[in-house]
Amino acid sequence: MTRTLFTEIQDFLSFGDDDRRLLLAMAPIIERHGADITAAFYAVLGRNPTTRALIEGRVDRLKATHQRWMSSLVSGDYGDAWSDSQIRIGNVHVMLGISPLHVELTFSLLRDNLLAAVRQEVADGATCLASQRALVKVLDMSLALVNHAYAEERLNRLSGFTGFSRKLIENCINKTARAA
Amino acid sequence: MSRSANITKLIKNLASTTPDIEASAVIDNDGLMIASALAKDVDDDAVAAMSAALLGIGERIVRELRRGEFEMVMTKGDQGYVILVRCGREAVLSVLTTPSAKIGLVFLDLRRAAAEVTKLLG
Numbered sequence: 001m002t003r004t005l006f007t008e009i010q011d012f013l014s015f016g017d018d019d020r021r022l023l024l025a026m027a028p029i030i031e032r033h034g035a036d037i038t039a040a041f042y043a044v045l046g047r048n049p050t051t052r053a054l055i056e057g058r059v060d061r062l063k064a065t066h067q068r069w070m071s072s073l074v075s076g077d078y079g080d081a082w083s084d085s086q087i088r089i090g091n092v093h094v095m096l097g098i099s100p101l102h103v104e105l106t107f108s109l110l111r112d113n114l115l116a117a118v119r120q121e122v123a124d125g126a127t128c129l130a131s132q133r134a135l136v137k138v139l140d141m142s143l144a145l146v147n148h149a150y151a152e153e154r155l156n157r158l159s160g161f162t163g164f165s166r167k168l169i170e171n172c173i174n175k176t177a178r179a180a
Numbered sequence: 181m182s183r184s185a186n187i188t189k190l191i192k193n194l195a196s197t198t199p200d201i202e203a204s205a206v207i208d209n210d211g212l213m214i215a216s217a218l219a220k221d222v223d224d225d226a227v228a229a230m231s232a233a234l235l236g237i238g239e240r241i242v243r244e245l246r247r248g249e250f251e252m253v254m255t256k257g258d259q260g261y262v263i264l265v266r267c268g269r270e271a272v273l274s275v276l277t278t279p280s281a282k283i284g285l286v287f288l289d290l291r292r293a294a295a296e297v298t299k300l301l302g
């Protein structure tokens with residue numbers, strides 16, 4: 001199921017070998033800028049009362065996980081293991097009670113900082129642009145999988161609480177959509 | 181005759197032999213209509229989804245509040261009752277009654293009909 005979804009996401013975004021190659025070439029950039037990007041990321045989370053409450057007391061551990069995740073973005077290997085790990089990230093976020101809104105917002109921060117790092121490091125204009133496009137694609141693939149995990153987990157919880165089958169929930173949603 | 185046609189015949193008979201029952205339908209757990217003898221102006225799909233949802237919640241609250249084995253969901257408006265009973269594991273029988281329905285008799289007929297629907301569903 002996840003694999004089919006992931007294939008669809010990759011096809012939709014036209015994510016291909018050129019993107020893989022460009023992302024792999026960005027690994028040294030992430031290595032050089034990763035710690036700063038992570039620090040800036042957690043500084044923003046620390047300024048917001050809602051997100052601060054979720055990270056307090058475990059920022060160092062989260063920073064290490066975050067840097068590993070950023071490295072995985074430029075690993076050049078985007079197979080089942082990669083997509084499964086994005087789904088797991090989504091599930092962990094739901095478990096910790098982090099809202100989908102904050103996940104979307106944090107991806108915006110990352111996009112901004114990662115693209116700036118590439119701009120700073122890649123002198124050739126065309127390569128810089130292509131690298132940034134590949135980076136946006138991989139971030140969007142990750143976000144799509146995380147969001148999918150969110151939606152699935154929330155529907156599963158609703159199903160567990162109400163006793164509604166997943167098909168019934170989809171049926172009710174579709175019915176409402178048609179009536180609107 | 182198809183299963184759906186047999187069930188439709190059965191629930192139409194239910195309405196004709198039990199004067200207090202005005203209409204009925206058989207729905208699967210996913211909220212899809214199996215057989216309907218509802219009025220023409222009723223949105224069958226919506227009623228099917230709502231019936232399955234109500235049954236799901238009914239079963240869940242009976243279990244949560246430890247009220248034993250689930251039997252039925254009954255809702256009342258000033259124009260009558262809506263009663264939902266299980267037909268095996270996969271379906272639900274939904275009936276609409278008149279406001280002055282003799283509920284004891286309706287329950288009896290309803291249970292019999294639910295057992296027959298269960299048999300027809302196999």
